[in-house]
Amino acid sequence: MSTEVRAAGRRSWTAYVLALLLVAAITVGILVGLDAATTARKAAGRASAEHVPLGEDAVDPAEWGQVYPFQYESYRRTVDVERTRHGGSEAFQRLDEDPLWRVLYAGYPFGIDYREERGHAYMLLDQRETERVTSVKQPGACLHCHAAATRVWRTLGLDAGAPGTLEDPLGTPEAHAQVARGFELMCAMSYEEAAELVEHPVTCIDCHDPATMRLRVSRPAFLDGVAALAAGRGEVETFDSVQRWRESARESPYDPNTLASEGEMRVLVCAQCHVEYYFREPGSLVVYPWANGLRAEQIEELYDERGFADWTHLTSHARLLKAQHPAFELWSRGGHARAGVACADCHMPQVRQGAKRVSDHHVRSPLLNVAAACIPCHDASEEDLQARVAAIQDTTQELMLRAEDAVRSLVLAVRSARDAGVEDPVLATARDRHRQAQWRLDFVASENSMGFHAPQEAARLLAEAIDFARQGEISVLGARLAPDGD
Numbered sequence: 418m419s420t421e422v423r424a425a426g427r428r429s430w431t432a433y434v435l436a437l438l439l440v441a442a443i444t445v446g447i448l449v450g451l452d453a454a455t456t457a458r459k460a461a462g463r464a465s466a467e468h469v470p471l472g473e474d475a476v477d478p479a480e481w482g483q484v485y486p487f488q489y490e491s492y493r494r495t496v497d498v499e500r501t502r503h504g505g506s507e508a509f510q511r512l513d514e515d516p517l518w519r520v521l522y523a524g525y526p527f528g529i530d531y532r533e534e535r536g537h538a539y540m541l542l543d544q545r546e547t548e549r550v551t552s553v554k555q556p557g558a559c560l561h562c563h564a565a566a567t568r569v570w571r572t573l574g575l576d577a578g579a580p581g582t583l584e585d586p587l588g589t590p591e592a593h594a595q596v597a598r599g600f601e602l603m604c605a606m607s608y609e610e611a612a613e614l615v616e617h618p619v620t621c622i623d624c625h626d627p628a629t630m631r632l633r634v635s636r637p638a639f640l641d642g643v644a645a646l647a648a649g650r651g652e653v654e655t656f657d658s659v660q661r662w663r664e665s666a667r668e669s670p671y672d673p674n675t676l677a678s679e680g681e682m683r684v685l686v687c688a689q690c691h692v693e694y695y696f697r698e699p700g701s702l703v704v705y706p707w708a709n710g711l712r713a714e715q716i717e718e719l720y721d722e723r724g725f726a727d728w729t730h731l732t733s734h735a736r737l738l739k740a741q742h743p744a745f746e747l748w749s750r751g752g753h754a755r756a757g758v759a760c761a762d763c764h765m766p767q768v769r770q771g772a773k774r775v776s777d778h779h780v781r782s783p784l785l786n787v788a789a790a791c792i793p794c795h796d797a798s799e800e801d802l803q804a805r806v807a808a809i810q811d812t813t814q815e816l817m818l819r820a821e822d823a824v825r826s827l828v829l830a831v832r833s834a835r836d837a838g839v840e841d842p843v844l845a846t847a848r849d850r851h852r853q854a855q856w857r858l859d860f861v862a863s864e865n866s867m868g869f870h871a872p873q874e875a876a877r878l879l880a881e882a883i884d885f886a887r888q889g890e891i892s893v894l895g896a897r898l899a900p901d902g903d
């Protein structure tokens with residue numbers, strides 16, 4: 418297949434000729450970036466020209482649907498259920514597809530119920546029904562990414578004495594204080610109590626400013642996380658506005674709503690939720706662990722510094738980390754991110770609606786929609802592109818299965834050493850390697866694009882996982898040969 422990338426702007430001949438005249442000498446990579454930004458600006462401009470301002474109380478998407486019927490109707494299609502080779506939206510039980518994970522998650526709720534994720538319309542339902550909630554006590558913190566909760570946080574915050582009123586625009590210090598206080602309170606509630614307060618899954622107001630229609634981020638853990646990322650040392654080559662902020666006087670913390678470009682916002686609205694997180698105790702506050710950077714080992718370093726573990730493995734007694742859908746983190750290590758290709762370019766592609774181009778709000782696997790999601794940038798047939806993705810995903814899966822096998826071998830080696838009377842302290846190295854190996858394996862496995870978002874980074878992490886697991890196994894053999902540690 419030709420990997421030649423054509424400018425996304427070749428959507429019409431007029432646009433193409435204009436683009437040629439204006440930027441004949443600019444490389445294709447830059448063209449793609451520029452075009453994405455221009456399209457975004459046009460979309461925003463068009464939206465605000467037609468926009469009937471809505472209020473911060475417009476949580477119900479049906480209200481927006483009266484002004485934007487196309488976006489509303491396509492948003493509602495996230496109820497569709499269709500499977501792809503490695504993904505799609507059928508909520509099958511992953512633990513039955515690949516039972517080895519029951520061994521790897523032993524002692525943790527993910528070992529009892531872990532399904533393939535599906536469309537946005539189901540996020541509240543699936544959370545309420547998972548056995549990880551029905552048979553384990555969970556906090557209100559779970560709702561941070563599964564519900565339209567901003568209004569609820571503000572109301573809770575005001576009731577607890579935060580300043581201002583519900584009419585304050587979201588960007589003001591008063592509204593910020595209301596959200597922060599209410600968020601803290603909701604995180605600490607029981608899941609059942611908090612779930613009573615919310616009504617809608619992610620909705621228009623979670624990504625758009627109701628007054629202007631511009632893209633906006635509002636998740637408190639995301640705003641804190643991204644400010645910590647900016648203030649830290651982690652590389653941000655694919656994040657220009659953070660780089661610029663770092664070079665500035667840094668008078669106030671990095672704020673994406675005022676500093677990020679329109680192109681970046683097409684990523685950040687999704688990075689509000691499709692990321693790694695943990696609960697900071699006491700109070701189960703949702704925290705995005707980005708202070709050292711976005712790479713798997715930088716996140717691990719932060720957890721090590723804080724002595725954090727999600728659980729202790731039932732068999733190896735290693736204190737393990739559970740990776741949670743780090744799509745934003747993995748994407749940021751890939752070629753598409755470097756070329757400025759945003760989540761929305763592939764997952765919410767532009768489609769023709771009469772004379773207009775609009776964003777398909779049926780957020781789903783782009784493999785169900787290659788013609789709109791990939792072809793505008795790639796000079797290739799749909800078949801070629803599907804084959805190209807399958808090659809990346811199949812390779813990732815092969816490596817992943819080897820990594821799973823290696824980690825299982827380590828777990829079994831520890832168990833038989835313990836059965837043979839080797840004491841826990843002698844197995845400390847094996848447990849450390851288990852933590853490192855499983856973190857890298859799970860980072861790729863739970864990310865859900867099966868390596869596509871950053872193929873080389875995914876392969877690197879899986880290779881390290883295999884190596885750490887085998888190192889751990891060798892250390893067990895060593896411990897058994899010389900149980901006194903000489």
Ligand code: HEC
Nearest residue numbers: 501503504505687691744745748758759760763782865866
């Ligand atoms: C260049 C196109 C592209 C970009 C950019 C992109 N993705 Fe993806 N994404 C894909 C493909 C292809 C898959 C694999 C889908 C499959 O296997 O069915 C995928 C899978 C996913 C999945 C799992 C979907 C499923 O059906 O299992 C999620 C969630 C996701 N991406 C979120 C994101 C987020 C968030 C971003 C931005 C941080 C992003 N993607 C950026 C192309 C892209």
Ligand code: HEC
Nearest residue numbers: 531532533534543544547555559561562690691694742865
């Ligand atoms: C940081 C945001 C965030 C938080 C906090 C969060 N989730 Fe999710 N959850 C997601 C995302 C994003 C997905 C989709 C996975 C993907 O990207 O493919 C998801 C998927 C799920 C699914 C469907 C797939 C599966 O894993 O079976 C369930 C159920 C679920 N979450 C339950 C929970 C529970 C229970 C909690 C609290 C312990 C929680 N979530 C907290 C973002 C979050």
Ligand code: HEC
Nearest residue numbers: 457460461464478481485488489492620621624761775776
């Ligand atoms: C998960 C985030 C998200 C949600 C939820 C969301 N949108 Fe959007 N919306 C986007 C993105 C991304 C764009 C592209 C904006 C750009 O390129 O500047 C967009 C663009 C738009 C536009 C501009 C025209 C177009 O189609 O590109 C309108 C109008 C719009 N959305 C309406 C809605 C309505 C109505 C809802 C609720 C039913 C909604 N959106 C829910 C992310 C979202």
Ligand code: HEC
Nearest residue numbers: 505506534535536539540543562619687689690760764781
């Ligand atoms: C408020 C949090 C939130 C935001 C914002 C959000 N998502 Fe999701 N997303 C989720 C959750 C939770 C799920 C899993 C729902 C389930 O399995 O019930 C999910 C599922 C998905 C899926 C799987 C769909 C399928 O059919 O399998 C894709 C793809 C996806 N999201 C992409 C995106 C993209 C792209 C954006 C930004 C335009 C985005 N999401 C914004 C929380 C969010």
Ligand code: HEC
Nearest residue numbers: 422425449752753756758762763783790791794802805806
């Ligand atoms: C907005 C433009 C754009 C869109 C949309 C887009 N791509 Fe790309 N794609 C690029 C660019 C630019 C590169 C070159 C990246 C680089 O320099 O590494 C690329 C590279 C690739 C590669 C080479 C391997 C890699 O990951 O770097 C594959 C395969 C690919 N794209 C497939 C897809 C598929 C499949 C889709 C749809 C799901 C898609 N692309 C959507 C612009 C795009």
